[in-house]
Amino acid sequence: MTAAGTAQVDAAARAAAPAYDRDDWASAFRNVGVELDGVELTTARGAIPPELRGTLYRNGPGRLERGGHWVHHPFDGDGMITALRFAGGQAQLRNRFVRTEGWLAEEQADRVLYRGVFGTQKPGGVLANAFDLRLKNIANTHVVRLGEQLLALWEAAEPHALDPDSLRTRGLSRLDGLLKPGEAFSAHPRFDPGHHGGPRMVTFGVKTGPSSTIRLLEFASADQPGTAGQASVKAGQVLADSSHRFKGFAFLHDFAITPNWAVFLQNAVAFNPTGFVLGQKGAAQCLSSKPGEAGQFWLIPREGGTQAGRQPLQIPAPEGFVFHHLNAFEDAATGELVVDSIVYPDFPSIAPGVDFRAVDFDTIPAGQLLRCRLDLAAGTARSELLEPRTCEFAMVNPARVGLEARYAWMAVTEAEQGNAPLQAIEKLDLATGERRLWSAAPRGFVSEPVMVPRPGATAGASSTQVSSAEASAAEDSAAGASAAEDSGWVLCLVWNGARCASDLVILDAASLAEVAVLELPLAVPHGLHGSWAQA
Template sequence: MTNLQDKKIDKFKSFNKEDWSSAYQNVEKELTKEPLKISKGNNIKNLNGTLLRNGPGILERGGQWVHHPFDGDGMITSIKFENGQPFLTNRFVKTQGYLEEEKINKFIYRGVFGTQKNGGILNNALDLKFKNIANTHVVKLGDEILALWEAAGPHAMDPDSLDTIGLTTLKGVLKPNEAFSAHPKTDLNSNTSSELLVTFGVQTGPKSTIRLMEFDNAGTNSGKLIFDRKDTFNGFAFLHDFAITTNWAIFLQNAIDFNPLPFVMGQRGAAQCLKSNPNKKAKFFFIPRESGLFRGQPPLTIDAPEGFVFHHVNAFEKDSKIVLDSIFYDDFPSVGPDENFRDIDFDKYPEGKLKRSIIDLKTKTCELETFSEQCCEFAVVNPKNLGLKATFSWMASTSQKLGNAPLQAIKKINLTSKEEISWSAGPSGFVSEPIMVPSENSSKEDEGFLFILLWNGERRGSDLVILDAKDLKELAVYELPISIPHGLHGSWVN
């Protein structure tokens, strides 16, 4: 693992696909408050808080593999720091589907991304039931930890033991199993609370309804819903993520068609029935936040650029314009029915690129600027700058400058000057989403820590790496006592 300037990044050795794919295995055990031993660097004194991560933890049952890792049951990892010493606890999210399948060691539910039950098409046709796999994100709301999966309701977990409490309606806010986004945003800049959790749910169909919710997440009212509105838009909406500014919640409706027939007939998973439509126009939906200046006003709809977006980085307001940074793909990436996700050809899949949309709310026009051609994902900003102008962003990226490949580096980019520096886990390390934790005693935007769960292909195990957010120097590396597959999203709880 090395730290170096971006101009040297092309000199990394190419990756070994077996090193990368070796991460795909079942998490073998659950641990409780297991102290982590440092393998490099030093403990960070006075560091207190908890790193939470979610991702698929069960990828195989009874000899059958999931078709896509996104179909794997969720597993929460908690790494709690007490004066710099970390302790690890991990638990599978004990959903109803998990318990049913664990009992017989067999998949009995179809997966959204193509996992089928045994028995072929006849045994899968007309079976439209989904298993809530609770595998995408994990956040703290009020006095509970929530394991999130966007197609259904959240699962509440005990914040100390991580024991699964069960599917929750958040004290009646949600209907049973109502969709609840896996990408809530923590707003630290609202005038109404010191911390708001802003999130949404979508009901899709020929018309799609977005429910925008804002929860107080600090003090005596922590966990209370304080703002709630619904807006309906034309067309099928595939909305994985969104962005916020002080006054707006911003959604990008990708130009996607959904043909459910292959799913109904047992031939494909639901996500495999999504397809980009070059004859359709992507749309931005601007929904006024109830905590902002335009409360109660109708939403705006504006044409969006071509491309497909899973994740947004940040947005901010500039006069009558909205500046929105996102990761754009040329097309919707999907693992086909006859492909093996552990042996995919990266060259056949579109790479994600950091791009900036500048949207004029008065003229309803949009300009698109490419910030970097290098493949990247999971980009973040300092949480204190979320919804405001941010100078820096940190992201997972490929080691190579062009083309698609596994994510093996952490890149910091100056969003004003476009200057970059990078840290490499190559040739045998593979990175995940960086979690940026700002320094408590500094007002400088890039002072703080980056936490990265890394797959160490050389030793076939997981590491926790802590980098200095300013210069990407390694501060500490811990070898984890469990092996964690390539995961998804996480958060930091003070």
Template sequence: MNTRVDDQYKSFLDNWDRGFVDTEEEPEGYWMEAEFGQIPMDLHGTLFRNGPGKFQIGSDKVGHPYDGDGLVLAISFNNGSAFFRSRFVRTAEYLAESKEQRIMFRGTFGTQRPGGPAQNALDVVVKNTSNTNVVCWGGRLWTLFEAGQPYRLDPSSLETEGLETLDGQLRAGLPFDMGSAGANEAFGSMISGTQQRLGNGPYMPRELLAAEFEVAAKTSFELDGFAFLHDFAITKNFFVVFQNPVTGRSWLLRPLLGSCFAKCRNAHPAVDNVPYVLGKAPAAACVRWVAGKPTLLHLIPRPGRTDAQGLPLQPRTFTAPSLFVFHHANAYESEDGQRIVVDSIHYESLPAVGREALAEQQIDPDVAFRSRLRRVEIDLRTGMLQIRKQFDQYLEMCSINEARSGRQHRFVFGYNSVFQPDNDVQIGIAKVDTVTGTAALWRPGYQKFALEPKFVGRPGATKEDDGWLLTVMFDSGTQDCHLVILDAQHLEAGPVASLKFRDPVPSGLHGCWSSTYYGPDAAPAQ
């Protein structure tokens, strides 16, 4: 446990941790009822969410919540009704541990096999929990984990169909990251990134055609040094990659952590990976923050893109002050193509992931509570960067109207808290106007935590914020969980509807929206 955090945050963390609760899956599903308000009649489609959902196997407990097995939730909306279903992802590791009723694999963030270092030494393969994200594209549903291959699920039943190879385009065992569904729709191709786990292969963004799932194009780009890549942004002409100033011995971390800690060459040699190899520490403990080292911003040309003279665009790298980024909201190019704008969540240094993992590597134990939405503007003519704060409160899990992905946007959504000294223990939703610099806020109340918001546009909408925000909210005091529907244009008015889950659902990580209804054909009994 990271006990170094300031006392004003400890009550918040205690309540936050209660959201990681073991739950039973609901494969048959059920119709949800609105405890408050009414489900909009024109809200049509399916919200998918993924996250860790199993934190104990037999008598063994995972060492960190993010090492839990992936649980996929699906809430399908049609004609004012909502149907809920959930299933665990049947990874090979999940099936093996379920059969043996014990932990058999090491986790990325803190889980060890029982028996101490002797049972973990020299085991440098981390468990594929398939718990980080879920993407629905071209009628297929994938669950993602950055250190392993994706799994394919049936989007209607959520049954696991097996490892995904994209019809042979993805080599077995190759870690795989995927761009947002919004970016996929906006550009007409699926945007993804892979990188080699072994050897000297580069980080490789690629684009696939939706109908045939054939690789339309791919790009190879090698990062110099070490990196921690969880997300990347996309513009009309570029992939945008932030290389955070962290270090690790790439010869060891490549086979261990896959694309979560991306393959790079000439890695910093002054990191002690021996505790991991000897079975004494988790893989994530190999990462160190390098104080004072700049952050590098890489613009990697998308295939076939040319400049005004018709010549192929070349990769460019820019230097920014030292900062750390997990998540990007969006990126776009100015109309004249001479500026790149990137809105992201910035940390001043390496943040913890929960309390346990990365705690000892931090130079500032409270930095995780000071993330801010900032805009980076890159002048392609001068090479100069400008960084300005967009919102002066904590913000994370940022999102936009995904129809604006890769294009100029105005609004950024995310979850927000103020962490006041009087222990204002709650997380609400913020809508930041990047033009006026103002923000609309919804606060759910004491001990209530709203999770990653997903924007769903209203049919026929002509305004960027005309639609709803969907968020799963849990009450750490009662363990009740709700699906909350908010009007994005009137956020401060509170929920349009609130639907209670029959049993608690754990705090997930990331999700996606599909305009396809994947619920049952029969309507609920009135």
């Protein structure tokens, strides 16, 4: 064989080989054995921007094993909050478990006392689990700041309130009596940047069954001074509260907002609780997709918007399963409502008897970013592919939530095709399709990226409707509002398989150039969602 032929074979072999070691990826699944309190950090590379002032909060499972008994799925692990506080070019680290009732009881007993939604069973087999329908509020999915409270969220029950500085658990919060005991409160709120006069946290709760009820709630997310004839508003004050009933079972983790609509996607799934009741499965394992059936977009008018008082709309959705949406906006040119979502061809689940640490990624459905255009008058939807690479955890500049955005940031696979662990951060230009990539491969694995706007930058009117040539010229000259939209940083926790610990990576949001890397004295398992609270 010629040298050229050998080179071609070697290149093909490298392309076919995974860019990761499964043991590196799986090494993140461990118990966190320490709670650090205000540890000062130094950068391993680069420097922390002095303008970066605030706290990155992140939630995820920190306890995955107890008494030798492992959870069946990491989503059943106990919630642990990690906080990285930035000021004056310095950083400080703090982490603490959420002291839920179940966590405290299991800590005292030193054994598993509860079943998990995603298949974790108590020791003792089917007889020990049958007809025990109690669920532990594990507070492990998201963490957000609302006024003077930090809320640890788990979507099947009430939030837990924490001290924003010390992370100490204040207790279960029913938001001044707004929630009933055990009432579901979403783990995926959306932050309205000010479509109705001031910033709001928009969230929901869902009660499922043959018919499902969505409770839509809006809270002031910052203090707002009073105006003529109106009293001042305090952060955390409820501003809107409405309930809406729809036919069919609803599995809803995320939703999207525009100035006038709250957008939900009812996935085409069925729920048969028999296996859960009989102690054979977790509740989430009782979900199954309905091949050939379409989901439904449920569109609820927001109070204060131009559609307030109108009945909710239902529009058939294209096939696919959605956990997370990127964003939604109202297209003034076409009159359509546009929803960008990460769509899976089927519901991804881990069957009983499968070790999640040894899962075969080739057998798991891969998510891709799709845009769906809803014609509200005709009641129809059409979709197009925005990003073919496997991706998850996407976001836009917080100032563009509910509006047309130019840029998106997301976690993606290193390989352009096929499913694999998430090892890179991508910036996608939604107007031109241009992509920039920062990779942690081969031994690094990324979590959800959080885009933090540069103080003083204003993400003004989007330029997604200009031509590609015009967009390129605007980018080259760094002029216009679109240049401000990607002014800031992307923060991301990365599992470093070489160190068996976590790194915090700071990237320039525009170029994805590496600004700084902080090697944390802490091993944070692969987790879920986080948020930024500006100082």
